[in-house]
Amino acid sequence: MARQVLDVIKVAIVGITGYAGVEAARLVLNHPEFKLTFAGSQTFKGQKLCDVYTHLRGITDIVCEEPDVEKIAQAADAAIVALPHGASMKMTCDLAEKGLKVVDLSADYRYDNIDIYEKVYGIKHEYPEWNKKAVYGIPELYREKIKEAPVVANPGCYPTCSILGFAPLLCEKRIDPKSIIIDAASGVSGAGRKSELSYSFCECTENFLAYKPASHRHTSEIAEQFSKLYGEPIKLTFTPHLVPMKRGMLVTGYASLTKEASAEELLELYKEYYKGEYFVRILNKGVYPETKSVAGSNFIDIGNATDKETGRVIVLSAIDNIGKGASGQGIQNLNLMFGIDEKAGLSVSGLYL
Amino acid sequence: MARQVLDVIKVAIVGITGYAGVEAARLVLNHPEFKLTFAGSQTFKGQKLCDVYTHLRGITDIVCEEPDVEKIAQAADAAIVALPHGASMKMTCDLAEKGLKVVDLSADYRYDNIDIYEKVYGIKHEYPEWNKKAVYGIPELYREKIKEAPVVANPGCYPTCSILGFAPLLCEKRIDPKSIIIDAASGVSGAGRKSELSYSFCECTENFLAYKPASHRHTSEIAEQFSKLYGEPIKLTFTPHLVPMKRGMLVTGYASLTKEASAEELLELYKEYYKGEYFVRILNKGVYPETKSVAGSNFIDIGNATDKETGRVIVLSAIDNIGKGASGQGIQNLNLMFGIDEKAGLSVSGLYL
Amino acid sequence: MARQVLDVIKVAIVGITGYAGVEAARLVLNHPEFKLTFAGSQTFKGQKLCDVYTHLRGITDIVCEEPDVEKIAQAADAAIVALPHGASMKMTCDLAEKGLKVVDLSADYRYDNIDIYEKVYGIKHEYPEWNKKAVYGIPELYREKIKEAPVVANPGCYPTCSILGFAPLLCEKRIDPKSIIIDAASGVSGAGRKSELSYSFCECTENFLAYKPASHRHTSEIAEQFSKLYGEPIKLTFTPHLVPMKRGMLVTGYASLTKEASAEELLELYKEYYKGEYFVRILNKGVYPETKSVAGSNFIDIGNATDKETGRVIVLSAIDNIGKGASGQGIQNLNLMFGIDEKAGLSVSGLYL
């Protein structure tokens, strides 16, 4: 694409009134080279986005519109699709065929193995050819492919946090692939903007629980990516938890080391593996990730500990589930697809407080 | 002990202004057979307890006093000692020697193996003979011994939740003892009533983190008890987390099954094992514990899931960290020590809301 | 009523799966003289109450039933009706006509002046004769009438907190009736158990707002009661707020003093006025109510301050909005209606923590 340096890149967000959608909007609105030109929302069409999300008052007057493919194609160079799984499939394909670069936040184009996708999500995949063209969007692992991709399948939040946390150990075969257990926890925004009783304030606050143990859909996504990194099929146990907070995700992962290693040695391995990666912060020995350090940002913090008694490594990684775990990474991918600075629009620190 | 049925049992609480102490007070004050006769607090001596803990206004006018052994012995038949580790050691011994039945909430008398205690807590144990007499206070496992014990060492919160969660699997040798990983999470009250920055509201809320991975002191307590239940030495990996909520604890434990089993089969095993245990609630298949179900109560909720892909069981158990995890269990132990109904003073349900 | 002392009083709760309903259930289940014999719920009929509210596991096995008047009348001596305004009207009347003593938690029988009720709630009152028989249920003000009442109209949470906070000043005519402003705040449970987006965790937490300024329905209820206490019609300004917490309510009320008075003098007036009232705790000068002191209990804490510069008194009162503000007071009323100890079932302290 022969884009002039100073052109503004026009971006559509489809499904803009979900939490991932509006976080993408926040980032696009503060991006030096992107311009939000289309706000797609079935539910809120005709309403100003800033009437639905009041933090955007004075920031944008854009009005939500029916997500019509023709109109989007006229309005935008790129699209971030933040629709539910299944609904996203056709929209992403249609926009890509119109020549837009598309980042799809759903699971629809994430799997190499469509059979697994179809089984896990219970949906027939209608566009296997586009699935082949789509690239799995973790820039730290697939940067060059992402640059050329017409469609990027933005990874799930648990997979992003797990894959970046385990990649060095898998690539270097430092862990027994049969021993992996991932225990993870997410803030409530991970469930989306929903008027369901179980996500109501009084039901969530002062409560902590595991959900879908050994049966969460992200298990298969993690397993496919882990297998690719390791070079052999990997099965793992995955248990997500719900934390009474808005944003944030922590992975506490366990695996048996193939040979003894100290936390320092492993952290060195990580520092080497992620050398030059701006958004990956490897912590020093004895310092562990906390979600408040990454909330509101595109960073991932990774630390670890080793358990000499049992020969295990404990991998700890933290992201903002709708930042690096969704829309932040989506912007990072879009930056790459347009050949601009990967950090553009993502340089503001999060809010510790 | 030839106690008359209608006698009131006079109870002292030493260290009453900590969170475990005041929860013990709340329970004693609502107990049909106990009477709070001594409120020991170094820091707040001379002040009314209800001026320190305002929910007790109108409930009690007791004044905090210097915790003097002679005075306590004159005032009470029994004592709940809620002092820090180390400080508790002498107080418990002194009161026991005066003939009081003592429940010690600290770690000082919890270990069969004093060497491990001394190493882990960095304190020399001065009263090994009392350590031998003390009984580890999980009524569901050691009821008969507790009834006769002069001193009960009340277990830690993580150990209580872990031990009750794994006991049936360990006793029945259904899991590989080398495969055990315990991932646990606690509300902030577990840290005690402290004016430390890291437990301040702004630092804790909207934050989730792991702390002391592979190095928390409760690991050794859990390991000793697991080893006793299994009949062979067990090592395990343990990682605690901090949840932005006041009360509640969840254990998510992992182990490899020695032979395939469904969640139902294992739940049946649990139901059989805990038959007649009022405070242990085994959940049905597909129902998982949540901390809000047990907050404010002495119940433990236990569920599980099995991961066919990896041959693991996932044990899920929830308690109130200062209920069944501390003062609730303390009262349950004291009831047993005095030969009264184990449920006395513990029959009020918790607060879901 | 010639009730034998040892008879158990059978209580039905209609609308038991709302937050006020289940709090009533918690209190009835722990009441020494009440027995929960009917659990009415349209939505959850056929389900065990403890499957809907998991803190009641092991406490009760009662199954929710269609709220049929005949069945309720056979099952119970008394009913607590926790239905929405309007729906409660007929149920309360029907049960009262069957001879049950009824505490209605709705607004349907709260107004002396039916015209105001009909205007404010937009509902025609079908049972004006029962409205006349119903007594407004603040025991501290109307104890003797409540003892004889067939139906008690349990006050709203904001009215309870406001009326008890202002009663001594109104009765003693210490304030200018034209100067009253009530600024109040409630925890989210006040909105009921609802799957509405605006009460979802992510929308409520880390947020504070005023709602319905100068237009909340409780304004008229407060005004009618204030007028009765003062002996002349009173108008006031009332603004409620929503606090990101589950339980708790604070009233901060303002009025101009008719003659100068110190905080101490006014607190003396309060102590005299509420002499012997167990559930009213008048704080000392310089100590102000906090919601955590009353959460989970039936207490009201009242403090005040005076502003010499402006000649105003600031009235501060705190309750648990579903305790003294709803179900706790409902039990207190039911105790009076049956001639038993007013404190029965309400003596457990709340949870500070």
Add this chain to the structure above:
Amino acid sequence: MARQVLDVIKVAIVGITGYAGVEAARLVLNHPEFKLTFAGSQTFKGQKLCDVYTHLRGITDIVCEEPDVEKIAQAADAAIVALPHGASMKMTCDLAEKGLKVVDLSADYRYDNIDIYEKVYGIKHEYPEWNKKAVYGIPELYREKIKEAPVVANPGCYPTCSILGFAPLLCEKRIDPKSIIIDAASGVSGAGRKSELSYSFCECTENFLAYKPASHRHTSEIAEQFSKLYGEPIKLTFTPHLVPMKRGMLVTGYASLTKEASAEELLELYKEYYKGEYFVRILNKGVYPETKSVAGSNFIDIGNATDKETGRVIVLSAIDNIGKGASGQGIQNLNLMFGIDEKAGLSVSGLYL
């Protein structure tokens, strides 16, 4: 000052490890024309700022230093002083005398009437001449003076929210100056970064309270500014509250209207008064401010309601207490002092979620 357009403005922050200090740092680090060149902290000197505030990892490597006037003067063109009241007085004066433009976040230079300052804060003012030169830093009211000021006294959070909320009514004399009552609420960060028990998580969460009724120091600051706007001395009643959330402040203000007016009419008056003010968002009738709309930003949202029954207006205004209420406004002032775009570095929207 003959500054070249492309020069970077070097900014020191003194007291950078408090909550207002680090929020200033976050904003300076994201500012297109400012550069953080000095991080002053007594407590954390020698430590990297990003080790104290982990959200700044990868954003800055600046090391905290002893706040030495000479060094600061060499390092910076401007300073934001975020020291406690009293300590700030000398630092501000010393830096201003060195020629730095200074924004002082403390109360030390906020009062025209030094007597009131000395009485309220209990500190003798050592630099009355600098107090005269200092300008009270609300840009919407004193923009032209701020542009020329060597020192700007940044207003308190409650005063900012109250003054902007009432200014149009005061200037237009639409309210009775004797009738003003301000009821306000703040998130816990308003108390600063403190290891005090009363700000610990377990003591703050699920709690709501009023503090310092009729005796908070901000009352006098508000009164002085109100008097200036109205043209006559004004006394008012002010009650702050503490909300269990990190950031956010809401003012609910009351006053009697001098003549009847609808909410719409008054909102028109506000829109006219604040015409062109980017950071002031006047809401439409029936829409009320919520703190989540402004959290993390420099905006103030203002709405109102009128109470026909009592002839009062209810003013509602919301800010982020450490944004527009402290450091955001500090940056806005600094922008003005350097003649650059007032919005520079403040254009990122807050986080609704």
